Every structure is written in structure tokens, then in C-alpha cells.
Amino acid sequence: MNKILLPLVLALATFFIASFAFSTQHSTLLAIIVLLVVMWTNEALPLGVVSLLPILLFPTFDIMSTNATSLNYSKSIIFLFLGGFMIAIATQKTNLHKYVSDKLLTLFPSTPRGILFSLAITSAFLSSLISNTTTALLLIPIAMYLTDDMKLKMRLVLAIAYGASIGGIVTPIGTPPNLILLGFMEQNAIEPIAFIKWIFLTGPLALVMLIVIPYVLSLGVQDLKFDTKLEDRAHLNSEQKRLLLILGSLVLLLLFNSKIEPYYSGLGLNEKGILLGYGLLMFLPKIGFLTWEDTKKIPYEIIFLFGAGFSIASAFSSTGLANEIATYLLELTSLPTILLILIVATMITFVTEVTSNTALISIALPIIYSLSQTANIDTTLILFISTICASYAFMLPIATPPNAIAMSSGAIKVKDMAKFGLVFNILGVIAITTIALLYWQHYL
Secondary structure, three states, X not given: OXXXXXXXXXXXHHHHHHOOOOOXXXXXXXXXXXXXXHHHHHXXXXXXXXXXXXXXXXXXXXXXXXHXXXXXXXXXXXXXHHHHHHHHHXXXXXXXXXXXXXXXXXXXXXXXXXXXXXXXHHHHHXXXXXXXXXXXXXXXXXXXXXXXXXXXXXXXXXXXXHHHHHHHOOOOOOOHHHHHHHXXXXXXXXXXXXXXXXXXXXXXXXXXXXXXXXXXXXXXXXXXXXXXXXXXXXXXXXXXXXXXXXXXXXXXXXXXXXXXXXXXXXXXXXXXXXXXXXXXXXXXXXXXXXXXXXXHHOOHHHXXXXXXXXXXXXXXXXXXXXHHHHHHOHHHHHOOHHHXXXXXXXXXXXXXXXOOHHHHHHHHXXXXXXXXXXXXXXXXXXXXXHHHHHHOOOOOOOOOHHHHHHHHOOOOOHHHHHHHHHHHXXXXXXXXXHHHHHHHHHHO
């Protein structure tokens, strides 16, 4: 009961404090958001239950109507992720992910530094194809098995968690904030970023971080005891070959469907329909791999979480709260572009540490969007930067799902994650700011 009492007290305190600067409606909205975020954080109620509360709370407190709120739980972008879940379940069911993991792990020397690099890269690669949460869950048991040295085990687990966060930003389906951005862009009539274009934009950043993070984690572990206990899966079975062929055709279709202005206009197909179509293909007899029983593995609570995130973003915009907060940040608009990007990147990265990245980006996007309307900066660019930074929080368990999963392994202490994470947060902000100025702003 205390877990429910704490969010209520903090929500009331938020309403009281906010009422000095905002209207009653805006203060109420902020209080509800605090209530949701704290309950997501302390697990006072199941994730899916908390995520459905906006449908009750927003109409009750005159934030948005029931119809307007519930529409956010059926946005088309959600079905893109649903298709991705189906493909991920098929990948797990056929053990294709284990084959890919084993092959990637053998590309590096069987030394502590080599395995740190291989685990981080494997984690990043898999999380670009399936959710970073699933990737962390699949690979961390491997890290726990590789060595009995607790110092090395801690770094191996961190390599997987951080690699999953790095890889999660490479594709639109890698992590929830990416999908929230696409949903927000669709909601505000901003041209979406095509699947393949997204990969080309994020690839250089991921490459930089995948060099820096494993290297830093490997410092001081060269002489630690290490055992290689990898299982050899030398050959693909018929199911794995079929799934690999299907996934290859999906990548090709997404590639040919992407516009390359002004040279190629693409196929004009809806990417949400493509991903959902391939997800449903997983159930086709003789071709697919799933039965309806397998749908029990779909994390519906994450889908409800998307709906809650979209509802929060919609409420920020429809009530005018985003514009009101943006007015307090207007002084930033006169700053040079480099400073504006640096401030936004730093703010999002470090605020994410104390709340869910999904919840934060839902709140931040409407504010950043309003800010960009008066600042001398491209709207898509600053929204993209904010979204990437939401996944590049490495200090605390609550920041991202991979961080939380790593902490649950028992191999890591909060102080160790915070020590490494602070360094990687700063490096991430610098890398994102640099790449945004030199690369992203020319192609977004």
C-alpha cells in the first residue's frame, strides 16, 4: 500500500507547487504525469495497468475526453511495433538469435577485451532487429555464465546493457522512444523518417559508441580470469534458413521502399503495413513459425505503455501546456545552434536517468516541438536528437529497460553503473552533438 501512497503524495505535492506557475488544468496534468511515472518506477501496480490509467484520469479531470484519449492506444505506429514483436518471437522460437550470437562472438579474440567487444556488438546488432529489452534478456544469462570473476562479470553485463541501448537507436523498432517519435511526427504532420534513412543516420553514432564503450569497460581487466563457454551451433536448420530468407526479403523491401531524394521516390508502400504484414506472415502454414498460442508472449503491457505515452504527448499539446513550458525556455532560442543542441542533449540525457525514457520522451517531444517553432533550428533535427538522447542514459537502472535488466542480474551495484554511466553519458552527449552538426542537419 505504501507503493501506492507515495505516488499520490508526490502527485499532490506537484499540483500544489505547479499551481504557482500554471493553470489548474495544467497543474492537474503535471500531477497525473508524476503519478504515472512514479507508479511505473516503483511498480505499485502492473505496468500495463498503470499505462491504462490515462483513459480514466484524463476525462475525470477534464484533460481530454475518453474518445480523444483512447484513440492514442490504436495509433497505426503501434501496429508496426506489433509486427516487430511477432518477428522477434519467431526469431526466439527458432533460436536464430542464438546462432547469430554465437557467430558474432567468434569474430573476436577469446580475451576479456575481445569478449567485451563481441558482447557489446552482438547486443547492438540484435537490438537493432528486435527490442533492446528482449536482447538484454537473451544475452545477459550468457555473460553471467562466461566467468566467475565478479569484476569481469559486472563489465560483461554492462557491455550487453549498453550495447542494447546503442543498437536500439539504429532502427525505428529497436526501442520505444523511436516509435513514439514517429507517432508524434505523424500526429503533427511532420514527414516521417524512412526506415533505411534512419539506419544511415544513426549508424555512425552507434559505431563510435561501440568502439568507445567496450574499450573503456575493458580497461583494467586484461589479467582477470576468463573462461570461454560458448556453445557451438555450426549449422542453420531448415526453419532458421527460411526465417533468415524472410528477414532478408524484409530488409530488401524496406530498402527499395525508402525514398532517396531526388534520385529515387521509393515504392510508396506504408512501412507500418509492411512490418505488420511480415509479422502476420509468421502465422502462415508451411511458411511461418507461430501459432496463436505464441501471441501470449507479445508484451501487450508495452503496447499499452505506447498508448499512455501518446496520450501524455497529446494532452501536452491539446491543453497548451507544451507551449506554456516552451515560453519559459524562450531564452534558449537566441543561443547559437551548437549551444542549443548541446543544452537539449544534456538535459534529455540526464533527466532520463531519473525516469523511464519512454515516459520522458512522451513528455519532452511536445515541449521541444513548441520550442523549435521559435528557435532557428530544424524541427525534425531537434526532435531526432532528443529521441536518441533518451536512449543514451547509462547511469541508473531506471533510465532504460536494459539498465534495469542488467541491475536485476545481481552482478552490478548502482555505484558501478553510475561511475561508468557518467562517463558514457558525457561522451554520448558530445558524440550526438558533433554528429548532429556535421551529419544529421544536412540530411534531415
